[in-house]
Amino acid sequence: MFRLPARTLIYLSAQARPAIRRHGPFRVGPLLRPSPTPLLALSRRSQSTTSSGPRRCPSCSTPFPTSLPVCPDCFYITPMPESMTYHEMLGTPYEPNPFVVDLRQLKNQFRTVQGIVHPDRWVGKPPEHQAIASAMSSRINEALHRLSDPLRRAEYILAREGLAGEETDKLEDMDLLMEVMEAREGLASAESQEEVEEIRSQNQAKIEEVLKEIEDLVAEKNWDALRTAAVKLKYLQGIQSAAAAWPAVVHDH
Helix, strand or coil: CCCCCHHHHHHHHHHHHHHHHHHCCCCCHHHHCCCCCHHHHHHHHHHHHHHHCCCECCCCCCECCCCCCEECCCCEECCCCCCCCHHHHCCCCCCCCCCCCCHHHHHHHHHHHHHHHCHHHHCCCCHHHHHHHHHHHHHHHHHHHHHCCHHHHHHHHHHHCCCCCCCCCCCCCHHHHHHHHHHHHHHHHCCCHHHHHHHHHHHHHHHHHHHHHHHHHHHHCCHHHHHHHHHHHHHHHHHHHHHHHCCCCCCCC
16 A cells, blocks of 8 residues: 655645644634624614613703603704603602602702703794693692692602592591691790790690601501591691791691
């Protein structure tokens, strides 16, 4: 049998290796690990950028400056969803506890939003745009009105949870009811601002206790107990209003 010299075999083997590295289907070393599918990787990148990014104006692609579907750059506007909460309108979270709000932040956001949707800003724009802006401005006013006052805020939360209170709701805590009656009698018979201030101060301490109770009840989502606590707060706030109006005639709540 004919055999090639050993020197020739070594030469041919060395010449063949580069071809294998250039054209073979496999790679050596750590490059053997499969790389992600390009389309899948692109899909993940796309999801991460679209899901976490701000909502953009469909007209000019500028990010909306607030939660409202309004663009102050190109004056795009469309009605806000009916399901939008007052909290969303003013950029404060509803969860985990909608009773806890930052009043300073609430008012700052109110000014920002009203600066965008106030009817004066939409003068000269199409009538339908003016109508939408006017409706938004009214709802923003209502949102601040409801969220900036503890009693109205608690009543709004109850309404959203399907337990709206009634004007005829009565105070069932007899001990507190007696204290309320005594405070009103004290205001009716008070002869000096100092006496009124003493009643107001004591009543304010009771209000603080009820506010803490309401905050805890909202966190627990105990809506029935919250409704009762809101009635307590209404009576106590009535005393504060009567103290502020003194020496005007004090009427029973």
